[in-house]
Amino acid sequence: MEVLKIATAGSVDDGKSTLIGRLLYDTQSLTTDKLEAIEKSSKQKGYDYLDFSLATDGLVAEREQGITIDVAHIYFSTAKKSYIIADTPGHVEYTRNMVTGASTSQVSIILIDARKGVIEQTYRHFFINNLLRVKEVIVAINKMDLVDYSEEVFNKIKADFEALNAKSTFKEQNVSYIPLSALTGDNVVESLGGMPWYKGQTILEHLEALEPADVYEKGKARFPVQTVIRPKTEEYHDFRGYAGKLYGNNIKVGDAVTVLPSLTESVVTNIHFFDKQFEEAAVGSSITIELENDINVTRGDMIVKSSELPKVEKDINTTVCWMDSKKLVPGAKYFVQHNTNRVLAKIDSVKNVIATDFSGTTEASQLAINEIGEVNIKLSKAIYFDAYNDNKSNGAFILIDATTNTTAGVGFIK
Amino acid sequence: MSAQLKTNALESEAIYIFREVISQFDKPVLLFSGGKDSITLVRLAQKAFFPAKIPFPLLHVDTGHNFPETIEFRDKLVAELGLELIVRNVQDAIDQGKVVEETGKYSSRNSLQTTTLLDAIEEFKFDACIGGARRDEEKARAKERIFSVRDDFGQWDEKNQRPELFDLLNGKIENGQNVRVFPISNWTELDVWSYIEQEQIEIPSIYFSHKRKVFLRDGMIWSHSPFVYQEENEEIVERIVRFRTVGDMSCTAAVDSYAATISEVVGEIRSSTISERGARIDDKRSEAAMEKRKQQGYF
Numbered sequence: 001m002e003v004l005k006i007a008t009a010g011s012v013d014d015g016k017s018t019l020i021g022r023l024l025y026d027t028q029s030l031t032t033d034k035l036e037a038i039e040k041s042s043k044q045k046g047y048d049y050l051d052f053s054l055a056t057d058g059l060v061a062e063r064e065q066g067i068t069i070d071v072a073h074i075y076f077s078t079a080k081k082s083y084i085i086a087d088t089p090g091h092v093e094y095t096r097n098m099v100t101g102a103s104t105s106q107v108s109i110i111l112i113d114a115r116k117g118v119i120e121q122t123y124r125h126f127f128i129n130n131l132l133r134v135k136e137v138i139v140a141i142n143k144m145d146l147v148d149y150s151e152e153v154f155n156k157i158k159a160d161f162e163a164l165n166a167k168s169t170f171k172e173q174n175v176s177y178i179p180l181s182a183l184t185g186d187n188v189v190e191s192l193g194g195m196p197w198y199k200g201q202t203i204l205e206h207l208e209a210l211e212p213a214d215v216y217e218k219g220k221a222r223f224p225v226q227t228v229i230r231p232k233t234e235e236y237h238d239f240r241g242y243a244g245k246l247y248g249n250n251i252k253v254g255d256a257v258t259v260l261p262s263l264t265e266s267v268v269t270n271i272h273f274f275d276k277q278f279e280e281a282a283v284g285s286s287i288t289i290e291l292e293n294d295i296n297v298t299r300g301d302m303i304v305k306s307s308e309l310p311k312v313e314k315d316i317n318t319t320v321c322w323m324d325s326k327k328l329v330p331g332a333k334y335f336v337q338h339n340t341n342r343v344l345a346k347i348d349s350v351k352n353v354i355a356t357d358f359s360g361t362t363e364a365s366q367l368a369i370n371e372i373g374e375v376n377i378k379l380s381k382a383i384y385f386d387a388y389n390d391n392k393s394n395g396a397f398i399l400i401d402a403t404t405n406t407t408a409g410v411g412f413i414k
Numbered sequence: 415m416s417a418q419l420k421t422n423a424l425e426s427e428a429i430y431i432f433r434e435v436i437s438q439f440d441k442p443v444l445l446f447s448g449g450k451d452s453i454t455l456v457r458l459a460q461k462a463f464f465p466a467k468i469p470f471p472l473l474h475v476d477t478g479h480n481f482p483e484t485i486e487f488r489d490k491l492v493a494e495l496g497l498e499l500i501v502r503n504v505q506d507a508i509d510q511g512k513v514v515e516e517t518g519k520y521s522s523r524n525s526l527q528t529t530t531l532l533d534a535i536e537e538f539k540f541d542a543c544i545g546g547a548r549r550d551e552e553k554a555r556a557k558e559r560i561f562s563v564r565d566d567f568g569q570w571d572e573k574n575q576r577p578e579l580f581d582l583l584n585g586k587i588e589n590g591q592n593v594r595v596f597p598i599s600n601w602t603e604l605d606v607w608s609y610i611e612q613e614q615i616e617i618p619s620i621y622f623s624h625k626r627k628v629f630l631r632d633g634m635i636w637s638h639s640p641f642v643y644q645e646e647n648e649e650i651v652e653r654i655v656r657f658r659t660v661g662d663m664s665c666t667a668a669v670d671s672y673a674a675t676i677s678e679v680v681g682e683i684r685s686s687t688i689s690e691r692g693a694r695i696d697d698k699r700s701e702a703a704m705e706k707r708k709q710q711g712y713f
Contacts, residue, residue, distance in 0.1 A: 031686070070557050072553075072557055077602070084600055096577060229463060239465060244433070279418065280417065280418040284421040285426050337582055393580060397582070405584070405586040405588065407577050
């Protein structure tokens with residue numbers, strides 16, 4: 001079944017968890033025991049409605065403070081699709097979590113409190129969706145019940161957001177506007193009649209109607225080698241297969257390919273998946289391929305079509321979102337993990353900090369946690385990449401702290 | 415040769431994770447309980463490395479309170495696939511005085527497994543333990559990473575986890591640390607069952623409807639067994655049941671069911687309104703039961 005990943009982002013009180021709870025409840029995805037737990041807990045807290053956030057806030061600290069600290073994953077499905085929601089915090093100090101959630105999502109839901117309209121956090125969420133090129137954005141204008149389901153309020157917020165969207169450079173992005181009440185459920189799964197002036201789809205109707213072509217960008221085929229499979233058994237004595245996951249586009253038997261970094265040319269002779277062989281593999285599949293001639297290929301190498309070579313460079317210009325409490329400063333050494341390749345790197349320079357409200361950049365020489373900025377990086381070995389805007393998976397990397405081993409930041413190559 | 419390989423996103427992700435494990439770690443192990451999730455992991459590992467054999471052993475932390483059907487199944491699977499199986503017993507930790515057996519009405523060896531698991535990790539110097547936990551099972555597990563770093567004491571620091579972006583998994587650790595790996599993090603219970611049906615994977619017989627001696631407590635169906643504490647007034651009855659999740663006999667409740675084939679089981683799960691952990695007695699202890707166990711090194 002088709003799997004669609006959705007990132008939700010919103011401010012503390014704009015009802016993000018309530019919306020998710022409502023989606024689960026109205027698609028019958030909340031089981032009786034979970035529902036009973038929610039009822040019990042809501043009653044204990046003295047609420048006179050069901051507090052759906054209890055279904056999503058998993059950690060004790062979160063339940064105590066009533067906020068979402070981390071990325072939580074929530075699952076629901078319809079007859080048509082399986083959905084995975086990456087629920088991320090809305091506070092400014094959790095920008096990195098929003099980036100994390102958006103990195104694996106094809107759809108983003110930006111929540112706006114109808115009483116407050118477009119605020120700083122709305123800018124930030126939208127900025128992150130643009131930076132990470134999330135193709136489908138749903139602007140969910142929530143708490144319409146608290147503004148008397150006013151069409152005027154909806155239109156004003158929509159106009160404000162459209163002004164923001166005009167500043168976007170990601171023109172392939174599709175933005176839709178849906179007025180709703182997560183608390184009552186109006187326009188979440190079904191229209192309950194509170195807003196007869198709204199003729200569009202509900203949130204779920206919109207999600208159900210999305211086709212893969214609406215949410216995935218296609219690029220050039222890239223096959224980063226994860227491991228080499230050599231069974232060394234009687235039956236497969238000479239077998240040498242390159243195992244990996246295929247990104248960007250499909251690959252076929254007979255394709256003329258080039259292996260990076262050696263630039264050795266070859267031809268795909270076999271595509272294996274478990275005990276079967278295929279003429280062609282679709283993008284996203286984890287396969288094992290055999291090449292015509294016996295060449296030296298190891299983990300970290302990349303197989304591409306010979307007519308579609310990536311860039312090969314040691315100096316990269318990037319946009320980095322910093323995630324570590326230790327600041328990013330010039331001269332510092334990190335490991336760059338790009339696909340299956342991990343190389344030592346030195347921060348050459350930090351140029352600026354980019355404001356997440358589309359207001360431009362400020363000159364800077366370092367990046368603090370949750371800041372986004374332009375950074376030049378020198379690599380000890382060349383990597384083979386595409387600009388993030390051309391081929392997402394081959395343009396993104398993480399920075400690993402060489403001392404603490406933590407994932408300290410994420411970068412997007414220009 | 416078939417025409418085009420279509421992508422199954424969840425399967426493809428799991429295979430990718432297995433291949434990252436053997437590339438990023440020296441001494442991985444697959445935690446095998448004999449339950450459907452770990453059996454599914456074995457099939458995915460086969461797919462990841464075919465035509466080579468699965469390049470790591472299985473570890474079973476045996477509470478001694480298993481369903482006999484599970485153990486039988488385990489031994490058969492291991493023999494058929496030519497796998498290496500390591501078994502470590504909770505009873506040994508009890509005998510050595512490292513842990514004390516729980517007593518009373520709700521006693522179980524479930525949480526005692528942690529000590530045995532941590533001992534085995536130390537004994538074999540495992541740096542990656544692959545498990546079948548899924549994020550949809552339980553709310554603390556919903557926060558779990560795919561590569562989840564544990565310190566020398568096996569502890570999970572849930573507020574200080576490494577961010578995981580795109581498909582990029584960071585398995586860099588210090589000596590003594592280990593990583594818990596969850597290849598089917600993003601699968602739901604229904605995904606697992608549908609996959610078992612699609613792949614025609616064999617599973618232990620207790621997952622299918624059978625007649626069993628049971629007793630009722632707290633609205634749950636408990637197995638009558640020497641391993642399960644039973645009050646005198648708790649009457650033994652025979653019922654047609656099956657298990658949706660399989661742990662220890664003392665922490666797994668049965669459900670009334672006539673589902674005797676895998677397609678009937680899938681049909682039942684599809685229309686069920688009770689979550690699978692609803693039949694896990696170990697989770698009912700408190701709202702944060704799982705989070706607490708995980709902090710201490712439970713998997």
